Amino acid sequence: MTKPSEAAERLKAKFGEAILSVSEFRGEVNVTVGKNAIRDILLFLKNSDDLRYDLLIDLCGVDYCGDDPRFEIVYLLHSLPNNNHLRIKTRLRENETIDTVSDVWKAADWMEREIYDMLGISFNNHPDLRRILLVDDFSGHPLKKDFPLEGPDFDKPFTVQLEEETRTDKGFNG
Amino acid sequence: MAETRTMTINMGPQHPATHGVLRLLLELDGEIITKVVPHIGYLHRGVEKLSESMTYPQALTLTDRLDYTSALSNNLAYCLAVEKLLDLKIPKRAQYLRVLLAELQRLAAHLLWVATHALDMGAMTVLFYAFRERETILGMLEQVTGARLTPSFVRIGGLAKDIPDGFAAEVRAFVEDFPRRIDEYETLLTDNIIWKKRTQNIAPMSADEAVNYGVTGPVLRACGVNYDVRKAYPYSGYDEFDFEIPLGERGDVYDRYVVRLKEMRQSNRIIDQAINNLPTGPILADSAFAVPPDKEAVGKDIAALIRHFKIAQEGFETPRGEVYASIESSKGELGFYVVSDGSNKPFRMRIRPPSFINLGALPKMIEGQMVADVVAAIGSIDIVLGEIDR
Numbered sequence: 001m002t003k004p005s006e007a008a009e010r011l012k013a014k015f016g017e018a019i020l021s022v023s024e025f026r027g028e029v030n031v032t033v034g035k036n037a038i039r040d041i042l043l044f045l046k047n048s049d050d051l052r053y054d055l056l057i058d059l060c061g062v063d064y065c066g067d068d069p070r071f072e073i074v075y076l077l078h079s080l081p082n083n084n085h086l087r088i089k090t091r092l093r094e095n096e097t098i099d100t101v102s103d104v105w106k107a108a109d110w111m112e113r114e115i116y117d118m119l120g121i122s123f124n125n126h127p128d129l130r131r132i133l134l135v136d137d138f139s140g141h142p143l144k145k146d147f148p149l150e151g152p153d154f155d156k157p158f159t160v161q162l163e164e165e166t167r168t169d170k171g172f173n174g
Numbered sequence: 175m176a177e178t179r180t181m182t183i184n185m186g187p188q189h190p191a192t193h194g195v196l197r198l199l200l201e202l203d204g205e206i207i208t209k210v211v212p213h214i215g216y217l218h219r220g221v222e223k224l225s226e227s228m229t230y231p232q233a234l235t236l237t238d239r240l241d242y243t244s245a246l247s248n249n250l251a252y253c254l255a256v257e258k259l260l261d262l263k264i265p266k267r268a269q270y271l272r273v274l275l276a277e278l279q280r281l282a283a284h285l286l287w288v289a290t291h292a293l294d295m296g297a298m299t300v301l302f303y304a305f306r307e308r309e310t311i312l313g314m315l316e317q318v319t320g321a322r323l324t325p326s327f328v329r330i331g332g333l334a335k336d337i338p339d340g341f342a343a344e345v346r347a348f349v350e351d352f353p354r355r356i357d358e359y360e361t362l363l364t365d366n367i368i369w370k371k372r373t374q375n376i377a378p379m380s381a382d383e384a385v386n387y388g389v390t391g392p393v394l395r396a397c398g399v400n401y402d403v404r405k406a407y408p409y410s411g412y413d414e415f416d417f418e419i420p421l422g423e424r425g426d427v428y429d430r431y432v433v434r435l436k437e438m439r440q441s442n443r444i445i446d447q448a449i450n451n452l453p454t455g456p457i458l459a460d461s462a463f464a465v466p467p468d469k470e471a472v473g474k475d476i477a478a479l480i481r482h483f484k485i486a487q488e489g490f491e492t493p494r495g496e497v498y499a500s501i502e503s504s505k506g507e508l509g510f511y512v513v514s515d516g517s518n519k520p521f522r523m524r525i526r527p528p529s530f531i532n533l534g535a536l537p538k539m540i541e542g543q544m545v546a547d548v549v550a551a552i553g554s555i556d557i558v559l560g561e562i563d564r
Contacts, residue, residue: 025495026258055401056388058498060524062513074511076498076526080385080399083406085498107388110534118222133215133563142223149227 053077065145194559229489249328255510283504331465332458377551391506397425
């Protein structure tokens with residue numbers, strides 16, 4: 001039974017500089033890695049004999065608007081044999097793309113589409129990168145922090161525009 | 175030689191058997207499905223984005239509207255995530271009551287599932303039987319929470335209220351009666367030859383495929399994979415309860431049915447233990463900055479009144495960091511990944527929706543199968559579109 005902290009040590013030993021930082025918060029181990037090594041690292045975690053992170057629980061994106069690099073992609077893995085979680089994170093700049101893992105875990109297919117839909121991040125070699133929740137002709141990516149929450153006429157009173165009525169009567173006295 | 179042409183038909187979004195607004199594009203070669211393209215998002219309300227402009231206690235109400243067949247479970251998962259972020263200790267009584275309510279809610283959700291799933295395939299009687307018990311459960315939940323559909327009852331730090339007088343006796347009577355009711359559903363379905371022909375070897379998945387597709391919940395366990403969040407990462411005191419995780423073998427529609435029915439029996443056991451071993455004590459954590467004061471104190475004590483308004487209006491600030499907390503909902507692993515920047519609003523609240531990810535495996539399940547089995551496959555995954563589209 002290997003622990004997530006041991007997995008982090010193994011990653012450090014194997015990938016060296018690609019592992020940027022390891023932190024722990026509330027008993028959860030976070031490993032931040034370089035964007036270019038992400039696929040190799042995840043493949044290693046999945047296929048290595050003793051680590052066996054075989055279930056991709058979650059894959060999501062976070063927009064740290066103002067920071068550089070701006071976006072963070074978060075992979076949450078679960079190991080069925082060892083029963084523990086490991087979170088792998090990687091940062092990327094605006095307009096940068098990242099390799100898909102939808103061929104490693106089929107589960108990643110829709111989750112990557114959702115990230116593309118909500119944050120506008122493209123995944124290289126994804127088989128079917130389309131919007132998933134929003135309509136195809138939607139403009140913008142709403143989970144970006146700079147996505148406008150209000151429209152230009154949000155605070156204006158709503159007026160009903162009726163067709164001009166032709167008034168023939170002039171009232172009681174007319 | 176005749177030319178082979180495939181036909182594309184559209185199923186949904188308005189279709190009674192898609193359990194909401196799911197649209198499938200089916201490409202057919204005769205009656206065999208060659209390709210499936212699901213289209214989702216018709217119920218998208220942007221819950222993840224909305225929560226970013228709400229305080230932590232306010233965002234709780236959004237979670238009710240995800241999987242609206244088991245709102246209390248959603249409340250619980252969200253509260254567990256925020257409590258983990260705050261490092262709150264929840265009193266034992268609140269933990270047991272949460273387990274009790276979550277399991278009652280699971281029963282209600284599974285009953286709704288067995289009713290509609292059987293109805294989809296033409297077995298109408300099951301609906302009336304299952305809804306009879308579901309009504310009893312919803313009545314009990316209404317007594318406690320005041321609502322049938324969107325209770326928002328599980329609160330950050332504990333529960334909104336304690337259970338009313340007479341509730342325990344009602345639960346005990348229900349628990350005693352319920353196994354016989356499950357027997358009734360089983361008489362209708364389990365050995366029914368038509369049911370078996372309609373469900374066995376339909377939309378099967380192997381264990382490896384299911385894991386690869388990230389499937390969780392009864393659909394995964396029907397393949398024989400023993401993964402249940404209640405056992406793997408026990409929350410809310412589940413490690414103190416004695417229950418088993420039912421597993422299937424073939425991973426087909428029939429096994430999913432069997433696993434869910436066995437799960438209902440286990441849930442019944444858990445409810446029995448929870449109500450009989452219910453500890454006494456407070457139902458809210460002792461935390462002056464995150465937990466609102468007692469309602470009685472608010473009327474008498476000016477300090478309590480100020481605290482009450484402060485939490486209701488401004489919420490509370492959380493430590494910087496990120497946490498993931500998950501529960502075993504009736505559909506699978508429901509997780510909340512909350513990133514905090516130290517303010518009183520979630521910087522990012524990601525919902526890990528079990529139905530969304532389980533539905534992603536639908537094309538794999540039904541490609542190569544008959545078009546008439548699509549309805550059986552969709553029903554067996556037990557999707558709720560409110561959770562898929564968020």
